[in-house]
Amino acid sequence: MRIAVARETEPGETRVALVPELVGRLTGAGYEVAVEPGAGRGALIDDQAYVAAGATVNENALHGAGLVLSVQPVGLEALRFCAPRAATVSFLFAGQRAGDVAARQAAGITTFAMEQVPRISRAQSMDALSSQSLVSGYRCAIVAAGRLREFFPLSMTAAGTVRPAQVLVLGAGVAGLQAIATCRRLGAVVKGYDVRAAAAEEIASLGATPIDLDLPTLDGAGGYAREMSEDRAALQRERLAPHIAAAHAVITTAAVPGRQAPVLVTAAMVAGMRPGSVVVDLAADSGGNVEGVTAGGVVNVPTADGLGSVQLWGGSNVPSQMPGPASRLYAQNVVNVVQLMTRDGRFDPDPADEIVTGMLVTHPSLTTEAPAVDPEVTP
């Protein structure tokens, strides 16, 4: 059976779903691998590298393919030359693409969504949300360090001591913890906050100080946070305000892809920071944790003291800013999924496996859309 690797078409998407070093895992399992020309260009991977690894590269890679791998979902038009009842593995975010899902269902395509890999330990190696969050979290910390024109580390010099920067990280999921770890590596004094009970210990384990706002915790399913009431959100903002005012850099990561992000920081809280401060909002793509943020842009917010401004950086497809490592990790996740779904030398997902059923969004045998994630679980 042919596995096709699609060239991404979404603007700004630089990742690729398979990297040359993993081609052998698929050909070794008996698959033919065909890559669309230029698929790796955004990640600086040459077509020849795929060929050298045992794949073919051709414009008609999807023709007759039984399985199509991509980062963003491939459009129906591009799938029409695939083998009958072909399957796709990619991010889908079905909640945002209800129309696409219905059309895929009608076209008899089997769709597996990478963001629906269950958060169970057996599926960790397939968890692309986590692997891409790792990339985002690192990148956010580096962006904050680059935009802040202060030292992150403490420096002892003959002329005196340079005090370390104060960094506040809001949201301590995979991205937030990676941001904390990276800021700590650089020597900043880091505080972290998350609404989940388990987060405090994880924040502390990285050498940061967990903030306790004396509010009830909000643990939801799958390790994510539950949605909070507007009363609690207002109280949370009020109690976070002094911590934000004290920080040189704030990094917000309270987002679950595909959901509206909660506003953790108001415009007034940003304006209350000192001139030259930096706010990095990883959740900008889903509305932002920070009021006034622009995804993919930098907004200079004048400070309330009139002496300068705060740089408010909004992330947009942040993993695509590090396409090499993001692609390598994503490809690893995807190949592990394909391997799980390969039985007796064929692509044959086990309908009794909760990972398979968790990822399945459309299938010829399904008469309606598969249920979305529990609607109570929100960022």
Next chain:
Amino acid sequence: MRIAVARETEPGETRVALVPELVGRLTGAGYEVAVEPGAGRGALIDDQAYVAAGATVNENALHGAGLVLSVQPVGLEALRFCAPRAATVSFLFAGQRAGDVAARQAAGITTFAMEQVPRISRAQSMDALSSQSLVSGYRCAIVAAGRLREFFPLSMTAAGTVRPAQVLVLGAGVAGLQAIATCRRLGAVVKGYDVRAAAAEEIASLGATPIDLDLPTLDGAGGYAREMSEDRAALQRERLAPHIAAAHAVITTAAVPGRQAPVLVTAAMVAGMRPGSVVVDLAADSGGNVEGVTAGGVVNVPTADGLGSVQLWGGSNVPSQMPGPASRLYAQNVVNVVQLMTRDGRFDPDPADEIVTGMLVTHPSLTTEAPAVDPEVTP
């Protein structure tokens, strides 16, 4: 006596020679401190902060001043209302400003050059070349981490291991060592090279690997390197080439301000790096350690394999990219100089002190320019 703090006028200069928290050191010693309005603006320091610290802020700060503090040298025109036989303390780089020096001498001004503070242990707290190099070295590492779209640290994930970046630092003076330390903090695998014998141990002490090119060392006066012959330089480039090709990021810091920097990396060596690599040249202001560099700009150099390009970043007044910490450290150096030159409650530099004589460039009693630094000592 009035000490004036000048507002910098050189384009791109964001530092200021005195910060509010050090005003008290000068007023406590009996001086009046007057600051030109907006002097701290580039470093985000408000006029009011100087006033609150006990200084006055006014447009005529230099009128009647006996001592003028600045980062870049103040022009003669601005000095004409100072007290007779006024003194200045600033960077001067007399070698590049022969005309200025003669005019200052003719005008009867006493000029102390911060870059001529002797490299002796008693003068360490006045060594502004070192303090500003510390800032530059940190900044170069952060720029490299921000431009390279790979992880600096090794990451172990459920989906596999992300390999750490390979960084090569050329020149292991204060800036180079700080760049090494910062890259190591971030988890990169770092190699360092310097022509001086003592450097290997310092490089190793920071967790980096000193490169041995099997060439004679070149130790000069004051801890700087001696100039090398063109034969040796060619051999050095040849033997460095494989290390450069293996690096994801190269940071070059082989410069002494005011001197022409040696070319350590040719254009061909840059083109031989892999696509997406980053070269950060701290020496770009003095011609560059890297062929083809532009001070204050980024040049995308196509790679020899035709698959992408290398980003070649040229620093221009790099300390000004971090004006807050650079100003605080510089001000500390300057205040320590003033303190040294204050005897019996007056500004009265001791002509028998080697720090005073080392820094002195023009003085009414000198009939010719003071000798420049030993011309054999070069980067």
